[in-house]
Amino acid sequence: VAYPIVLGGRIHGVAAFETPMQAPEPLVQALRWGAGVLEAWLVQHQETDSAQTVERLMVVINCVARSLKEGQFKDVALTLVTDLATRLECDRVSIGFRQDGRSKVYALSHSSRLVQNMNLVRSVAEAMDEAIDQNSTLCVPQDEGRTIQLRAHQKLAREFGNRNVLTVPFAPDGDARGALVFERPDDLPFDKASIELCQSVVLLAGRVLYQRLQQERPFWRKWRDAVLRESGRLLGPRYIGRKLA
Numbered sequence: 709v710a711y712p713i714v715l716g717g718r719i720h721g722v723a724a725f726e727t728p729m730q731a732p733e734p735l736v737q738a739l740r741w742g743a744g745v746l747e748a749w750l751v752q753h754q755e756t757d758s759a760q761t762v763e764r765l766m767v768v769i770n771c772v773a774r775s776l777k778e779g780q781f782k783d784v785a786l787t788l789v790t791d792l793a794t795r796l797e798c799d800r801v802s803i804g805f806r807q808d809g810r811s812k813v814y815a816l817s818h819s820s821r822l823v824q825n826m827n828l829v830r831s832v833a834e835a836m837d838e839a840i841d842q843n844s845t846l847c848v849p850q851d852e853g854r855t856i857q858l859r860a861h862q863k864l865a866r867e868f869g870n871r872n873v874l875t876v877p878f879a880p881d882g883d884a885r886g887a888l889v890f891e892r893p894d895d896l897p898f899d900k901a902s903i904e905l906c907q908s909v910v911l912l913a914g915r916v917l918y919q920r921l922q923q924e925r926p927f928w929r930k931w932r933d934a935v936l937r938e939s940g941r942l943l944g945p946r947y948i949g950r951k952l953a
Contacts, residue, residue, distance in 0.1 A: 709724070709725055709727065709732065709735045709736065709739065710722050710723065710724035710725075710739075711723050711724075711736070711739035711740065711742075711743050712743070713743055713746050713747060713750070714743075714747070715747050715750050715751065720750060723739055723742060723743060723746070725739075742912070745911060745912060746765070749765065749768070749908050750765075764901075764905050764908075767795055767796075767905065767909070768905070768908050768909050768912060770791075770795075771788060771791060771792060771795070771909050771912075771913055772909075772912045772913050772916060780924070781814075781917070781920050781921050781924050782814060782815060784917070784920065785803050785814050785815035785917060786815040786816075786817075786819075788803070788815075788913060788917070789801040789802060789803050789815050789816065789817040789888070790817040790818055792817065792888075792890070792909065793817035793818065796890060796902065796905070796906065797892065797896055798817070798890050798891055798892050799869075799870050799891050799892060799893055800816060800817055800818070800870065800889075800891040801816075801817040801888065801889065801890050801891070802815065802816050802817070802832045802836075802888065802889040802891075803815050803886065803887075803888050803889075803917065804832070804833055804836045804886055804887060804889075805885055805886035805918065805921060806840065806884070806885055806886060810833070810837060811833045811834075811836035811837045811840065811886070811887065812833065813829050813832050813833050813836070814921075816828075816829070816832070827867075828868055831860070831863060831864045831867060831868065832864065832889050834860035834863070834864070835860045835861050835864050835873065835875050835887075835889055836875060836877075836886070836887040836889060837860065838857055838858070838859070838860040838861060838875070839875035839876070839877045839887050840877045840884040840886070840887055841857075842856055842857060843877060843879070843884055844856065844877070845874070845875065845876050845877070845903065845907060846858060846861055846873075846874070846875045847872075847873070847874045847875075847898050847903060848861045848862055848865055848871075848872070848873050849865075849871065849872070849897075850897070850898065861873050861875065864889075864891075865891075868891075869893075870891035870892060870893060870894070871893075871894045872891065872892040872893070872894070872896065872897045872898055873889065873890070873891050873892075874889070874890040874891075874892075874898045874903060874906060875887050875888070875889045875890075876888050876890075876906050876907050876910040877910075878910050878911065878914030878915065878918070880914065880915040880918045880919070885914075885918050886914060886917075886918060887910075888906070888909075888910050888914065890906055
């Protein structure tokens with residue numbers, strides 16, 4: 709299945725995938741969504757040097773390809789964050805998702821076990837919560853002049869050796885569901901270009917990984933989440949027809 713990447717009447721490329729036999733409609737719909745994101749990304753960067761744009765776009769595509777590989781969710785997440793840490797010159801990259809109102813870290817780059825340093829895991833989760841709660845990309849020390857909350861990021865930078873910390877939340881269904889934390893050494897701050905690149909990666913890969921995580925939930929958690937979702941619709945705003953019924 710293939711779909712063209714078109715911008716301003718010009719074909720910039722083609723997204724093509726080989727998949728097992730399945731209904732074509734969901735595949736085409738997913739490709740259309742992905743093509744729209746890539747087209748928007750190209751519009752934002754059309755004034756930059758074309759070679760640099762292509763190189764950065766290939767980083768995004770390769771990272772998303774990592775998140776689409778076969779295997780258990782945690783293995784795929786670990787492969788992705790380790791690859792991101794290498795490509796983006798980070799000492800550490802972490803990914804986490806909201807669970808019961810708090811962020812849970814699922815993978816740290818170059819680390820197959822999270823129990824080695826629970827204080828680090830807790831600090832990373834707090835930084836994720838800080839970005840998700842404010843629904844904003846946070847970066848220290850660059851953002852320290854803004855009127856936003858950065859306490860968890862400053863603590864992570866102070867206690868675990870990397871002064872440059874960037875957290876990008878992602879919202880695959882409108883509400884922030886998780887975040888990626890990028891940590892760099894003191895002499896390699898995040899500039900505008902690297903922040904935009906990280907945001908582009910998270911925009912695509914975060915959605916794919918969130919869907920995988922949802923699919924791998926145990927039956928009891930799916931049932932519980934469905935009950936909570938329907939209760940919220942019954943007792944919360946909107947869904948007037950359901951309430952009347």
